[in-house]
Amino acid sequence: MSQAALIDFLAAGLLTATPLVLAACGGCLLERAGVYALALEGMMLAGCLGAVYGAVTTGSATAGVLCGVIAGMLIAAVMAIASITLGADQIVSALAVNLLALGGTAYALGELFPGGVNAGEVPHIDTVSIPLLSNIPLAGPVLFEQSLPTYGAVGLVALTWYVLLHTRWGLGLRAVGQYPRAADTLGVSPWRMQQGALLACGACGGVAGAVLALQTAGTFTENMSGGRGFIALAAVIFGRWHPLYAGLAALLFGFADALQLRFQVLGIPVSSYFVQMIPYLMALVALVLLGGRAQYAAAIGQAYTRRNK
Amino acid sequence: MSRPAVVDGVERDRRHGVLRALWHSDAVSSLVWSVLAVFLALAVGGVLIAISGGEVGAAYDALIQGGLGGPAAIGATLTFATPLILVGAGTAFAFRSGAFNIGGEGQIFLGALGAAVVGLYVPIGPSPVHIGLALALSVAAGAAWALLAGAIRVFRGPHEVVVTLLMNFVAILFVQYLVQGPMDAPGSGPPESEQMLPSAILPRIWDDANLRLGIVIAVLAAAAVYYLLWHTPRGFASRCLGQGEERARYAGIRVRTTFLVAMGVSGGMAGLAGGIETLGTYRRLEFQVSDGLGFEAIAVALVARLNPLAAIVAGAFFGFLRAGAIPMQLVAGVPSGLVVVIQAVAILFIVAGAGLRERTQFTLAARTMRKRIPATETDDRRAA
Numbered sequence: 001m002s003q004a005a006l007i008d009f010l011a012a013g014l015l016t017a018t019p020l021v022l023a024a025c026g027g028c029l030l031e032r033a034g035v036y037a038l039a040l041e042g043m044m045l046a047g048c049l050g051a052v053y054g055a056v057t058t059g060s061a062t063a064g065v066l067c068g069v070i071a072g073m074l075i076a077a078v079m080a081i082a083s084i085t086l087g088a089d090q091i092v093s094a095l096a097v098n099l100l101a102l103g104g105t106a107y108a109l110g111e112l113f114p115g116g117v118n119a120g121e122v123p124h125i126d127t128v129s130i131p132l133l134s135n136i137p138l139a140g141p142v143l144f145e146q147s148l149p150t151y152g153a154v155g156l157v158a159l160t161w162y163v164l165l166h167t168r169w170g171l172g173l174r175a176v177g178q179y180p181r182a183a184d185t186l187g188v189s190p191w192r193m194q195q196g197a198l199l200a201c202g203a204c205g206g207v208a209g210a211v212l213a214l215q216t217a218g219t220f221t222e223n224m225s226g227g228r229g230f231i232a233l234a235a236v237i238f239g240r241w242h243p244l245y246a247g248l249a250a251l252l253f254g255f256a257d258a259l260q261l262r263f264q265v266l267g268i269p270v271s272s273y274f275v276q277m278i279p280y281l282m283a284l285v286a287l288v289l290l291g292g293r294a295q296y297a298a299a300i301g302q303a304y305t306r307r308n309k
Numbered sequence: 310m311s312r313p314a315v316v317d318g319v320e321r322d323r324r325h326g327v328l329r330a331l332w333h334s335d336a337v338s339s340l341v342w343s344v345l346a347v348f349l350a351l352a353v354g355g356v357l358i359a360i361s362g363g364e365v366g367a368a369y370d371a372l373i374q375g376g377l378g379g380p381a382a383i384g385a386t387l388t389f390a391t392p393l394i395l396v397g398a399g400t401a402f403a404f405r406s407g408a409f410n411i412g413g414e415g416q417i418f419l420g421a422l423g424a425a426v427v428g429l430y431v432p433i434g435p436s437p438v439h440i441g442l443a444l445a446l447s448v449a450a451g452a453a454w455a456l457l458a459g460a461i462r463v464f465r466g467p468h469e470v471v472v473t474l475l476m477n478f479v480a481i482l483f484v485q486y487l488v489q490g491p492m493d494a495p496g497s498g499p500p501e502s503e504q505m506l507p508s509a510i511l512p513r514i515w516d517d518a519n520l521r522l523g524i525v526i527a528v529l530a531a532a533a534v535y536y537l538l539w540h541t542p543r544g545f546a547s548r549c550l551g552q553g554e555e556r557a558r559y560a561g562i563r564v565r566t567t568f569l570v571a572m573g574v575s576g577g578m579a580g581l582a583g584g585i586e587t588l589g590t591y592r593r594l595e596f597q598v599s600d601g602l603g604f605e606a607i608a609v610a611l612v613a614r615l616n617p618l619a620a621i622v623a624g625a626f627f628g629f630l631r632a633g634a635i636p637m638q639l640v641a642g643v644p645s646g647l648v649v650v651i652q653a654v655a656i657l658f659i660v661a662g663a664g665l666r667e668r669t670q671f672t673l674a675a676r677t678m679r680k681r682i683p684a685t686e687t688d689d690r691r692a693a
Contacts, residue, residue, distance in 0.1 A: 038470060082657050087664035091409055091470055093657060095607060100653035102601075106646025111361055222646075230474045237467060273486035280478040287467035287475075296468075303664060 009262050010142040014150055015216060017254020019044065019208040021153040023232035024250040025160040026204025028243045031236060032164060033197035034177035034190075034299040038094035039079045040205045041229025042101030046071040047209020049105040052122055052220040053112050061123040065149070065210040072206020073199050075101055080198040084191050087303035098229075106222050119219035125149060125211070149211045156204070157247035164243060173197055177297030180304040190304040205229065227280070231257075234283035238290055241297070249286065256282045343612045343619075346658035347626070354651040361644050368641035375636030376629035384518025388590055390628025391523045392417065392582035392602050397609030397624045398531035398617035399578025402538055405615050406547035406571035407554070412458055412473030413579040413603025415480030416451035420580025421587040422484050423450035425492070425502055425594035428509035428587065436508040443509050444526075444584045451580015452573045454480060459572030463565050469572070477603070488596045502594035511589035523585035528621055530581060534574065535617040547571055579603060601649075608652045611659050627652070 023044055027037040047068035054067025075097055082093040109117070125147045134144040164170040173193050175183040180190035212228065213220055231253050239246030256279040263275045355365045376386045396413045403410040410416075427433075427443035458476055462469040485500075494503040511522040538544040546567045550557040558564055582602070587594055609627050613619035634648040 036470075038474075078657070082661045083664070086661040088657070088660035089664065092607070092611065092660045095411065095604070096653045096656035096660065099604060099608075099649055099656065103646040103649025103651075103653055107357060107361075107644045107650055108646075110644035110646070227474070227478050230471065234471055234475060237471065271486050271490060273482045273489070277479050277482050280475045280482075284461075284472065284475050284479070287472060288461055288465050290465075290467065 005262075005266070007141050009258065011145070012262070013251075013255035013258040014142065014146055016257040017251045018147075018150045018153050019212040019216070019228060020232045020235060020250035020254045020257075021247050022149070022156060022211060023205050023208035023229060024235045024239070024246040025153075025156045025243055026201035026208075027233050027236035028160055028239070028241055028246050029164060029173065029204075030197045030201040031300065032177050032241055032297055033173045033194050034180065034297045034302070034304075035083065035194050035198060036090045036094055036301055037201060037233055037236065038091060038230075039075065039097045040201070040208075040232055041225055041227065042094075042098035043072040043075045043202050043205025044209035044212065044229045044232075045098075045101045045105055045223065045225040046075045047206035048213040048217075048224050049108060049112075049209075049220050050206065051210030051213045052117060053108075055123045055214055056113075056117070056121050059123060061125045061214050064123065064214055065125075065207060068210025068213070069203045069206040072204070072209060073202040076198045076202025076205070079202075080195045083303065084194045084198065087305065090301050090303070102223060105220075109220065109222065113220075117219050117221075122214065122219055124218055125215040147215055149207070149215060152207075153247075156207075157243050160243040174297070176304075177299055180299050180302075184304070184306070194304075208232070228257075231279055231283050234287055238283070238286040240290075240295070252286075253279050253283055342659060342662050343614060343623070346655050346662065347612065349658050350651045350655035353654045354647055357647055357650065358641070358643050361642075363641050363643050368637050368643050371637045371640040372630070372633035374633070376633035380515070380517035381519065382632060384515065384520040385632035386625065386629045387518070387520055387524045388628070389631040390625045391527045391590070392586055392599070393606055393609050393627050394524075394527040394531050394621050394624030395582035395585070396575075396579045396603055396606030397613060397620035397627075398534045399575035400606050400610035401613055401615040401617045401620050402534050402547065402578075403571045403575035404610060405538060405551045406567060407551040408459065408568055408571035408575070409468075409470045410455055410458070410473055410572055410575040411470050411604075411607070412455060412477050412480075412576070413582075413606050414599055414601065415473070415477035415603070416454050416576045416579035417583035417586070417599045417603055418480050418484040419454050420447035420451040420583030421594060421598040422487065422583075423447040423580060424509075424584030424587045425505070428505035429492075429503060429594070432506055432508070434508075436512075439506070439508040440511060440588060443588055444581060447580045447584025447587075448577040449580070451583065452577035455572040455576020455579070456569060459569045462572075463568055484594075484598065485596055488594055492594060494593075500596040501591075505588060505592050509588055510592050511585065521589040523589040526581070526585060527624075530578060531617050531621050531624075534578065537574070538617060543567075543570065579606075605652060608656050611656055614659075 023040050027040055030037040050071025051064040051068030055061050055064025058064070078100065079093060079097045082088045083090045127145055127147045130144040134140045164173065172183060172188040175188060176190045176193040183193070184190055209225060212225065217224060232250060235249035235253055236246045238249040259278055260272070260275050263270060355369070358365050358368045375382055377383060396417065400410065400413060423446035424443040427439070427446050431442065433439050433442060454476065455473070458469055458473045461467060461472050488502060489500045492502045493500050513519065513521050514525065538547060546557070546562045547570065549560055549562050550564060550567045554564055557567070583598055586598055605627060609620055609623045612626070613623040630648055630651065637643045638645060
């Protein structure tokens with residue numbers, strides 16, 4: 001691989017990894033709070049459409065990202081009402097919420113864009129080159145000619161790490177995930193915490209979707225998230241629910257995703273179908289290798305109730 | 310009542326009066342809550358139709374006409390219902406056992422591939438033998454894929470939901486690679502295989518409705534799964550595991566084996582669905598064998614309250630929605646995606662209702678299984 005191709009590949013890897021890293025941050029928060037983060041897929045998909053709609057109507061990518069966040073949080077709110085407030089089974093309600101996002105975006109696409117999305121009208125997230133640093137050979141163009149969300153993803157990982165592991169709120173969140181009754185006895189409401197974590201996760205998933213739509217794809221197509229929410233979730237598990245490791249795992253899966261395009265460009269004679277499998281296979285292999293060391297939050301999946309069982 | 314009291318709440322609740330027993334009885338509350346949830350979901354759908362400027366009455370009229378008006382419509386409903394009944398009944402079995410097999414979609418694709426390989430390349434014997442062999446391979450393919458996911462869960466630990474979801478993409482891409490490449494019929498437009506050999510094609514059972522044998526197989530298979538679940542020791546073990554891993558272990562049930570059986574049965578049913586689609590509905594290996602049937606089947610299983618027999622009715626209803634959705638979109642200008650929204654809302658109402666009433670019957674208790682599943686004593690004894 002020539003140096004130009006290498007730079008190209010690495011930069012593209014960071015680009016495709018960005019949504020995964022953003023989503024993985026939300027996944028970490030949520031699963032540490034004792035809620036399965038399967039709804040990330042739906043949050044991302046909703047974020048995609050929200051971002052495209054917001055960006056096209058206002059003409060600003062920033063406003064688009066904000067709309068993506070709101071859309072992701074809407075999905076999270078539905079999930080919160082069903083699984084936290086009403087105590088519905090988390091796995092099933094997450095799957096239902098994903099289905100809702102799938103159908104809802106298809107429906108809303110027809111309502112908001114009767115003639116389909118014109119990709120040319122969608123404002124794109126621009127890359128920002130950081131002066132001086134971007135002149136460093138190899139590392140410069142790879143690391144310092146990225147878009148704001150990519151820098152933001154690094155910041156979000158650090159923020160999640162800090163909030164989750166070094167603040168009172170994060171401690172409460174983890175307590176709720178481990179032993180909600182103890183948290184409740186000490187005045188930390190498991191429901192409030194989990195609802196908060198869901199909304200935060202929805203915001204992360206929404207941003208991830210927005211970046212996917214406005215930066216990677218530049219338009220909205222039905223079911224465009226295509227399982228990336230699940231890959232982000234695999235990264236969370238592979239990173240053992242630690243934001244830094246989850247972020248690194250998401251980065252790894254992002255590079256696997258970026259291989260797709262590179263294989264085609266380099267003319268490597270492998271069917272594109274097999275190349276498309278790579279990120280999913282990598283996520284699977286990672287989960288298998290991780291093996292029994294995976295340790296979910298102790299109370300994950302259980303709807304908390306004050307009644308004795 | 311052949312159901313053991315420890316699993317079914319009916320016996321316990323009967324002491325508190327007939328009304329309360331009825332309220333808590335599986336059959337009655339299933340029916341009431343499922344029907345209510347479906348109607349609420351249809352009402353939400355009506356609101357959405359109205360928002361998008363459609364005429365609600367005309368839309369639902371088109372839905373009913375398209376799903377029930379005349380033999381062709383009924384045939385379409387039952388043809389759409391066939392895979393949903395199969396995967397729905399299998400999913401019901403798996404969820405009852407606390408095994409969250411969400412990989413129906415990928416298992417359908419592999420089942421379709423299994424049937425297609427026999428149906429295209431193995432010209433064997435008279436038609437029943439050929440069909441039987443093809444369907445057997447489709448069941449084996451679906452079950453094997455699900456068992457792989459189950460084994461990963463049991464022996465390595467990661468939750469089967471994530472594993473089956475990721476494995477879906479691998480299976481689908483693999484089958485689509487074959488249909489696009491090596492198995493593609495030369496000269497045809499869209500990527501699809503050659504037509505199945507005549508002896509492998511499922512016969513028509515109702516000519517006016519263009520209905521094939523698949524629906525009969527589906528109903529029989531769902532009934533068999535029901536029998537397995539409620540009237541055999543194996544099924545008792547499955548339901549026990551669904552009530553909680555610890556409890557099942559305490560009762561001396563082989564947890565690992567039971568979990569794998571649940572994955573295998575549900576995977577086999579999904580594979581069979583793919584096989585029937587290939588030998589009956591399409592008669593070719595299609596590029597898009599399934600467009601979310603595996604996920605829709607989860608809705609079927611939940612509306613059926615995880616009862617494989619009720620999955621026949623629920624599957625027929627969702628088949629009706631699919632059959633009627635096409636004319637509804639064409640005639641009444643209802644936007645696409647609406648039927649999916651209706652399904653999602655129905656699921657949400659059902660699980661939220663169940664959560665509200667804290668019905669332990671329904672709480673899919675294997676959520677407490679979170680690490681590798683340790684072998685029980687009985688597992689070890691068997692191995693020794």
